[in-house]
Amino acid sequence: MAENILSVNNLKVIFDNHTILNNISFDVKRDDTLAVLGPNGAGKTVLFRALLGLIPYEGKIEWAPNINIGYVPQKLSVGKDIPLTVAEFLQFKEKDMNKIYLVLEEVGFQKEAEHIHNDRRVLKTRIGALSGGELQRVLIAYALLGDPQVLLFDEPTTGIDVAGEETIYGLINKLQAKVDLTIIFISHEIQVVNQYAVNVLCLNREQISFGPPLKVIDKETLNKLYGGEVHLHVHNINVLHAGEHTHHHEC
């Protein structure tokens, strides 16, 4: 059995006397992929900020020793007109251009490509001129530059069109194959969680369930996650049941 890279016990986060997160306990094994699923305002980003040690919390968050965490934020807090090129941004972390080229290829910017934004020429582009999908890939590249053993993705596809979304998840899928790279990503899309995650943490201020997606995402969980909206997800539930059947057969 693989060792735990992260162990969270009874995590509680309070802001201004409001309990934002409560009773959160889960483990992540080295090289696994964990999804954090929940509606808006469920405290998913707060959980990430606690995991990164950016905010005070109660309870225990234990990372394996000497772990290097790469964080991919949802967006940057800059205007479109910031005079900062992709190269200058990546050089905040890495001086060696060869390493930057390697990481760029890893996130899908080829050495040479027809479209100007698909290859290394992206380095000369201003950060603000990138599309949502391109910016996400650059942010992933930035996180990868530190040779992390863990990647934290905060809703990797917010504000990205469908094609861009597929590219990003394709990329996450590719990264899963990497040796010794644990991935933790936030999502509110059940299909995505089913497809990519080994385990899912269902969150709505409190921990609703934790385990393999096909086992733990059931009608009750969805009800607790999305309340009255559950009828909107009938399609998903059907898919889910079908999935569960196959699962049982396989067993």
Add this chain to the structure above:
Amino acid sequence: MNANIIFLLFVGALVGAASAYLGSFMVLKRMSLVGDALSHVALPGIAVALTFGINPMLGALVALLIATVGIWYLSDHTEVYPEALVGVFFTASLSLGLLITPEPELLEALFGNIDKIGLSDGVLTFAGAIIIFTVTYLISKKLLLGVISDDLAKSQGINISKINLIYLLMVALVVALGVKFLGTLLTGAMVIIPAASAKNIARGVKDFHFLAIFFGVLSSIVGILIARYFGISSGPAVVLTSVVLFIFSYIFKNK
């Protein structure tokens, strides 16, 4: 050209360069008014210094340091919006300053007087500019990363609060250097305008810093020379020169 004007141009260029370099971060941090507001805080310090016959630059510096640490502490430890804090500090100190500045020196304190710049001021400016460039350069990466994403910077173990304090202290220092030259009302302009002009046309961050410094130095030199030639006050001449450069940069941007 006599030695005195060369000396004044040199001091002016140093102030222009240092304030523009700091301003280039301020424009990105979207806190453009902080420099402006801080410059007003210098007034009570100048007043006290004048009353006791000390170099007004030092008086301004002390007042600015107190205000800077105050603003930093409150914005870090309270929920009050920093811009509101700056507004309160700024109006309070301007009022206080107007009341206690000796009347004959008031105009000079508000708008500066380049003819009053002596050798000791030149030495202070030179030392101050070296400190500003060195310290700001050393924290520039962390500062920029914090501007781009606070969480990203913190996740890399950068103490953003500390970096911001160092940065604000440098702004306080540059304002103190500028008050004799441009006065408390106009020093803020030299922090913002050259940087805003540079932002209009810079493609990358290195050009951006370079162009800001270039515009700062150019505004100071051209402004001082124009003021000399027409016998007008140098502070407004320098600021208006930088505004003209801003307009050019804006036109160039839209081409």
